[in-house]
Amino acid sequence: MAHRSIGQERFDFAGRTRPASSLDELGKLINWAPVAALLDPLYSATKGEPAWPPLAMFKALLLSIWYDLSDVKLAEALDDRASFRRFCGFSANEATPERTAFVRFRRHLAANGLDRSLFDAVTTQLRSKAVAVKTGTLVDATIIASASEGDNDARWVKHKGKRAVHGFKAHVGADADTALVEELSITPANFNDGRAGPGALPDNPGEVFADSAYRGNHFRDAVRAKGGIPRIVATGMWGRDEQETLRKLHEWNQPIHRVRGRIEKIFGTWKRCYGLRRMRWRGLAKAAVQVHLTAIAYNLKRTMNILAAQA
Template sequence: MFKILVLQALYSLSDEATEFQIKDRLSFQRFLGLGLDGTVPDATTVWLFRECLVQAKAIDKLFARFDAALTDHGYLAMGGQIIDVTVVPAPKQRNTVDEKAAIKDGRIPEAWKAKPARLLQKDRDARWSVKYTKAKVKEGADPKAFKPVDLAIPMFGYKNHIGIDRAHGLIRTWDASAANAHDGARLPDLISTSNTGSGVLAEPAYRSKKNEAFLERGMFKSHIHQRKPNHRAMPERIARANAKRSAIRSAVEHVFAGQKHRMGLIVRTIGIARGRYTCGLSCGRCPLAGRWRRSSRLGRANPGSSSDLQASSSQHRLPPGELCRIFGI
């Protein structure tokens, strides 16, 4: 059953689609050890098994178990750490103004109390957030003559907070929250004390007196981006320093790209507990999702790492299927 969740996370499949694909694909059947006449679990069985893992809060234990397996195979957390967050979309809720106000106050709307079936289909934990970005330069236009345009994109769902190590680009810490949660408040929970490097890189949202004091107490070196002064242009010295940090910090965006584009990460379930489980699978502490795919290729060139680290990775390269053997699945 756990192998089924592996496939479900890798290919972003619903329970019904998972059942169909197992019956349809010989490659899936071989991976699961099923014959042509084997019994395939139905969608309800897959849901019940996943729900048992959610209720038991097993994702954290799997997370720690996989990290220990990586360490045993030579993938130590080293080179410092990069902290970042991304919004994971969830199905939008069509609520009235009164219903939205009740949810924000932590209450259940009166109209939902009389309809338990409707209440079960409403996500009261997901929230709206705004993603800020820049408009792309039009094709054929001069980039220097193009005036940057700020875009505000509303998004509904949850936030996936992660911390990766610079040497291997593997997720070492993670957490999940509603989309409107403040990024900087999660920094203490995302710092890995097992990393051999002391440097910490993050966006300006993580810079605060409280976080700087926390890093100083833990003997970490803060490389968090400097904020732009209010109503003033960014000093050239600070801009150059931020640019150098961005060149290193961009490695975390490749992890998010693997989750969202190759795996199609989305929260299809209802509630923060199930949403946290989905984010945990995508983060790959257990042998799932992007890291399960990437771990068999860690012997290849690692962007941002030295030749010594690349040589070390090639010596400890995990062959395909090794992680399933480690976990006995």
């Protein structure tokens, strides 16, 4: 299936001075050609009307994350806002996708398992810009409620002192210095953190900071296998008396808590700003698409802020 040609008209908004937009800077942050190459095979059918360019659709989904927009609101905003059009590559007066086009595009992403490849392609470029020397990794997990209790891929989980949640769990590995997300694993919510944790470990992780849920040998061995050093919150230690034991436990745990706590800001941004309090669609594959898109959107904004601070 051929792709539509977009952006052929000159951008012209009645002679007005174009206001500066952070989206213009985000559009220049990476080389989008490798991303377009990954997306290009999505519409391979030879029949049917021309499809919307996959890269434009992918960028539109990033807008929906940054601005927490439904498909309906995204279609309206893309039709109306000049900065959205520029970011996606649409000129001033041409047609833009309707909401059903985003539904189909996400279905293609999930069916082809491209969300992970897109995350890797974007994150590799961003790491080269923001991460100077790898010193450590933060590992933790966050629970995200399912779109519906009828989602058969989701599971119930209950933590002490909190209400039960039906949903999924995102296991995240982030750079300890820049807080860029480097690895992701998405599972049903009842998956044990220590068992799923190795899926969130990047290569050469350095010191790995994690809470007591990761204290088993399975996770420690995975960290060491990748050349890392486990720094995991302890729940008990040997000592000659109670006071000495508590002192040793505090001296071990306090530095870990101080570093590990940075990952909570990532989860807070995802849920407060990017709408990841609840999954939008049913099924593990579509849940993975939503989490990977959220991580890509977060990493792009985070890298832009890091480079702005350095400048």
